[in-house]
Amino acid sequence: MRKNVFAKLMAIVIVIIAVFAYHILPLAHSIKQGLDLQGGTHVVLEAIDTPEAPVNDDAVNRVVKIIERRVNELGLTEPIIQREGSRRIIVELPGVKDPEKAIEMLGKTAMLEFKDEAGVTALNGTDLKDAHAQIDQANKKLVALEFTEEGAQKFADLTTKNIGKKIAVLLDKKVLTNPTVNEPITGGKAVITGSQTIEEAQNLAILMRSGSLPVKVDIVETRTVGPTLGQDSKDKSEFAFMVGIGAIIIFMLAFYRLSGLIANVSLALYVLMLLFSLKLLDATLTLPGIAGIILSMGMAVDANVLIFERFKEEFRNGKTLRNAMDSGFSRAFATILDSNVTTIIAAVVLFFLGSGPIKGFAITLGLGIVLSMFTAITVTQYLLKLLIGSNLFKNSKFFGA
Numbered sequence: 001m002r003k004n005v006f007a008k009l010m011a012i013v014i015v016i017i018a019v020f021a022y023h024i025l026p027l028a029h030s031i032k033q034g035l036d037l038q039g040g041t042h043v044v045l046e047a048i049d050t051p052e053a054p055v056n057d058d059a060v061n062r063v064v065k066i067i068e069r070r071v072n073e074l075g076l077t078e079p080i081i082q083r084e085g086s087r088r089i090i091v092e093l094p095g096v097k098d099p100e101k102a103i104e105m106l107g108k109t110a111m112l113e114f115k116d117e118a119g120v121t122a123l124n125g126t127d128l129k130d131a132h133a134q135i136d137q138a139n140k141k142l143v144a145l146e147f148t149e150e151g152a153q154k155f156a157d158l159t160t161k162n163i164g165k166k167i168a169v170l171l172d173k174k175v176l177t178n179p180t181v182n183e184p185i186t187g188g189k190a191v192i193t194g195s196q197t198i199e200e201a202q203n204l205a206i207l208m209r210s211g212s213l214p215v216k217v218d219i220v221e222t223r224t225v226g227p228t229l230g231q232d233s234k235d236k237s238e239f240a241f242m243v244g245i246g247a248i249i250i251f252m253l254a255f256y257r258l259s260g261l262i263a264n265v266s267l268a269l270y271v272l273m274l275l276f277s278l279k280l281l282d283a284t285l286t287l288p289g290i291a292g293i294i295l296s297m298g299m300a301v302d303a304n305v306l307i308f309e310r311f312k313e314e315f316r317n318g319k320t321l322r323n324a325m326d327s328g329f330s331r332a333f334a335t336i337l338d339s340n341v342t343t344i345i346a347a348v349v350l351f352f353l354g355s356g357p358i359k360g361f362a363i364t365l366g367l368g369i370v371l372s373m374f375t376a377i378t379v380t381q382y383l384l385k386l387l388i389g390s391n392l393f394k395n396s397k398f399f400g401a
Contacts, residue, residue, distance in 0.1 A: 296368025
């Protein structure tokens with residue numbers, strides 16, 4: 001019976017260690033990484049009041065949606081677009097190859113207009129159904145437009161009334177092309193010429209498809225992190241993580257022996273659960289987030305230290321190993337709960353009042369605290385009961401007492 005209990009314990013420990021060793025690196029690398037880890041561009045946009053378009057809450061929300069469409073059209077992986085305060089929008093573009101063009105595109109109002117020679121606007125961006133870049137037979141780079149049903153009728157009327165005259169196509173008050181109408185265009189389609197490269201035509205098409213911003217937007221801050229610097233930060237973070245894990249393992253084994261070994265196994269399970277939870281939540285890992293993980297690991301070990309110290313006190317008071325361990329968990333529970341709840345409250349405040357990397361730190365810290373309580377109170381306790389129940393280690397020194 002005792003051998004069966006010990007065999008059960010060993011089977012659980014081996015499974016946890018094997019799963020940890022096999023999945024830890026792939027799982028860690030599968031989590032989205034922020035700019036400080038992989039490089040990219042950080043942009044802060046601010047909505048500005050104008051006489052024509054004052055800033056309000058609805059306008060800023062619409063700006064966020066349009067910026068999201070523009071960024072998604074760029075084909076970037078894992079962009080981050082979030083509102084900050086009443087007027088600002090933070091955009092993070094990881095791995096962007098041409099940050100200057102991306103930044104320029106984000107801030108454009110993109111007001112598309114078709115005007116006759118008298119300066120009367122006959123169509124605008126709301127009449128556009130689709131726009132895409134293409135190259136014609138003469139190798140000219142152009143943007144092909146397709147209008148909505150209503151827009152097609154407006155364009156047909158415009159070209160019919162202006163045969164032999166020029167029609168100006170403007171984007172943000174700047175003339176893109178100014179062709180002469182030779183005949184009515186009734187098919188609901190048109191082209192814009194003048195792009196020097198296919199990339200320029202593609203960016204213009206993206207702006208037209210995403211729609212115009214409802215208010216003026218200024219770029220108030222830009223920051224670019226190179227891929228080399230990002231990789232350096234990642235390498236240092238991984239090194240710090242490994243050093244932290246190693247120091248904890250050595251400390252627990254040196255002071256608490258078999259109890260420390262069980263705590264280390266629970267810590268491995270805790271790290272796996274935390275990384276899996278971050279992956280499940282589609283969280284973005286940043287340097288502050290890694291700091292939150294390492295800090296929560298310390299909190300997880302702290303919970304085990306409190307339990308084991310209470311266990312040692314109870315054993316010295318004359319209780320058996322099993323009773324001392326049960327009492328140790330019971331006595332330490334209230335202290336662990338109080339300390340962790342206060343930390344969780346701080347994490348919640350940081351999450352709701354902070355932004356960007358601060359939120360990342362709050363998520364990893366808060367989630368880590370919750371999971372550390374689970375592993376310390378349930379997993380560690382269960383494994384220690386199996387170890388003590390096997391009766392193979394009766395000397396209290398094996399448990400650091």
